[in-house]
Amino acid sequence: MTSFRIWRTLLSLLLGLLIVVSVAASTIVQTSLPATGCIGTLCHPFDYIVTILMENKGYCQVMTTCGGSGTYETSLAQSYAIAGNCSSNSSCLPGGYTALFHPSEPNYIALVGGSNFGITDDGNCCYEIDQPNLIDRLQDRGVTWSAYAEGATGSGTCRFMPPSKANHFGFLEFKDNNETQRCTHFLTTTPPTSPDGPADDHEFLVELNSTNPSHYIWLTPNNNDNGHGSDVIVGDAYLNNLVPKILNSKLFLTQRAALFIVYDEGPRSNVFPHDFIYASWSGPVVKQNYTGVGSYSHYSYLATLEKNWGFPCLVKNNDCNASAMTEFFL
Structure with missing residues (x-):
């Protein structure tokens, strides 16, 4: 009996040691994943991203550093981060972010x-x-999402229709998204210029101050606020009103969140890969006073999301080959 007890005690100690080693190994694996920034090929700079699409202005129509009139957007970009240091809408050294096509x-x-x-x-x-x-990639990974459009009808349904239809809301073009559950994430928000209901993108801002905001949030402003049918100064004033509310929202004050503001295209006289547009990052996970040196395009937007959340890329030679915009993050 004494010998049996000794062996049983030794066996228990051995099993306990194996459990400790297993737990330690699992801890090592977990802590090797970056909480923020990039380590080697691992990159997870943000947990939340808000994307705002502006319209039809080249880099130097916006940035006052080369003749533009977007005073707030310039200040925001200089405080946080901007892709490239362009001398014109078609020349950017170093780096820059280019649109792909014309029109929108x-x-x-x-x-x-x-x-x-x-x-x-x-x-x-x-x-x-x-x-x-x-959206396929977001849902496959369990990343929650919301896509807002100012002044849209049919909020939360597959009859959802922004004022510019799919012209400024590409999600509506894909068959996979014509599904009841997905359409609940297509949401209207009230533009500041609307006389109806709460103003200042109320519904959008409510989500940013909620206890459980989506990890991926998109906003398409209407054609006044996004600059499509107005001057740069109109869109700039819109962002001057909205962006401080975003950066001071509960989401941005308490979470690892990033704001990406980008224009869809510049003047039609400029074509890819020399259609340089304003593309800025801001928020608590973004470098300050930083000018990017990498070369980017709209495909880089997808590549950045793919890198951050580990999505498979979508299209060979496009987003699959694009550079992720990881240089902008802490």
Whole structure:
């Protein structure tokens, strides 16, 4: 009996040691993943991202450093981070961020699909493209999402329709998104210029101050606020009003959140890869007073999301080959 007890005691000690080693190994694996920033090929700079799309202005129409009139956008970019130091809408050294197509809709499709899929003009709608898109990747990984458009009708349904239809809301072009559960994430928000209901993108800001905001949030402003049908100073004033509310929201004060503001395209006289546009990052996980040196395009937006959340890329030679914008993060 004494010998049996000794062996039983030794066996218990051995099992306990194995458990300790197993737990320690699992801890090592978990802590090797970066909580923020990039370590080697591992990169997870943010947990939340808010994306705002502006319209039809080149880099030097916005940045006052080369003749633009976007005083607030320039200040924001200089306080946080901007892609490239451009001397004109077609020349950017170093780096820069270029649009892909003219007119708007092919760019919006590429931003969420990795290609324009043969669509070369505005006016296409809806649910026509039978290809994987960003929403597939978000849902496959369990990343929560919301996509807002100012002044849209049919909020939360598959009848959702922004004022510019799919021209400025590429999600509507993909067949996979024509599904009741997904459509609950297509949401309207009230523009500041609307006389109806609460103003200042109230619904959008409510989510940013909620206890459980989506990890991926998109906002398409209307054609006044985004600069499509107005001067740069109008869109700049809109962002001057909205962005401080975003950066001071509960989400941005308590979480690892990033704000990405980008224009869809510049003047039609400039073409890819020399259609340089304003693309700025801001928020608590973003470097301050930083000018990016890498070369980027709308495909880099997808590549950044793919890098951050470990998504498979969508389209060979497009987002699959694009540089992720990791240099902008702490």
